[in-house]
């Protein structure tokens with residue numbers, strides 16, 4: 001997004017999977033390999049690349065690395081940074097650097113690889129990525145629990161974590177998001193009137209999956225689930241996850257202005273985050289749709305605003321600032337997945353101290369002395 005004009009660099013044709021190394025469990029790819037294509041290619045040989053942003057059919061590995069993308073499976077497997085071993089990158093000065101190595105262990109000098117992960121295209125252009133792979137889990141199953149209201153669903157997430165169940169994903173969807181999916185697709189994730197749902201996916205050996213799903217069903221029933229269903233077969237499983245991935249687009253399709261935030265709090269404080277959101281809804285008279293990766297505390301909070309209503313837009317902007325302040329007070333972060341970019345740059349000082357921002361600016365200047373890469377991004 002060239003907010004100050006300039007040149008847009010297309011990585012479109014750097015789209016080859018260069019190597020899938022089945023002995024060292026890694027893949028070497030160019031940056032515009034589409035995430036889902038890499039996943040399919042490695043799964044075809046019994047390997048697994050876990051990061052799964054909901055955009056995985058359209059997002060690129062380069063974009064995932066630049067944003068340190070997460071996704072539902074981050075609960076068990078972590079985000080993109082856990083899988084990046086090495087990078088080739090072109091610095092704005094024209095120099096080409098190769099960071100990291102093909103080894104899982106490497107402690108030589110500063111970790112430039114991890115500095116570039118999540119740098120939002122402000123430090124260097126990533127031209128090749130070496131990714132760690134793991135063996136593909138042999139079995140998986142998806143359960144969905146329906147609740148009368150969001151509080152009961154949040155209690156279910158806490159119950160799962162307290163019982164030490166570690167599924168691959170724990171996703172939460174509120175009533176506004178369920179309605180948007182129904183209106184947009186004509187398909188239901190849950191019957192009309194459902195207050196919230198929690199989608200849980202378990203993976204591993206068949207025995208471990210069976211045990212996890214039994215514990216998930218018991219925990220959800222104990223906290224008052226109206227109904228718990230299991231996806232029957234891969235087709236039903238895919239249908240559920242496709243609908244879940246469509247929430248963002250479905251909310252956009254309402255025609256309202258969707259001010260999308262991806263705040264994150266320590267997972268034990270998710271109930272407090274939902275109390276904050278409820279308070280903002282009531283005090284600022286706003287429609288707020290929430291869904292996301294409840295297992296790791298990363299909730300997409302979408303302020304849904306009538307574009308034509310200037311007063312409502314102003315209330316939303318105030319609510320947005322309060323949301324960020326409250327999230328930081330809950331020991332969380334204002335962005336768990338999407339990064340700061342242009343839109344959140346003014347809010348950086350809510351989370352980072354002046355010293356931290358100054359240090360980051362010195363890092364930026366070391367890589368990009370002329371400030372030519374993604375100017376106007378990250379820093380206020």
Ligand SMILES: Cc1cc2nc3c(=O)[nH]c(=O)nc-3n(C[C@H](O)[C@H](O)[C@H](O)COP(=O)(O)OP(=O)(O)OC[C@H]3O[C@@H](n4cnc5c(N)ncnc54)[C@H](O)[C@@H]3O)c2cc1C
Pocket residue numbers: 011031052053054055058059060061062063064065066067068069070071072120121122124125126127248249337338374
């Ligand atoms: C429907 C939808 C669902 C999403 N769900 C998730 C989710 O679940 N989890 C999540 O984490 N994110 C999610 N996202 C956000 C987004 O998909 C991810 O951040 C993704 O990683 C971006 O990849 P991209 O290829 O689209 O990157 P782009 O949008 O093209 O680029 C993103 C940024 O990275 C920089 N960049 C891109 N390529 C390079 C490169 N080769 N070198 C240096 N800088 C580069 C760009 O300059 C830009 O600043 C979602 C987005 C959409 C639209």
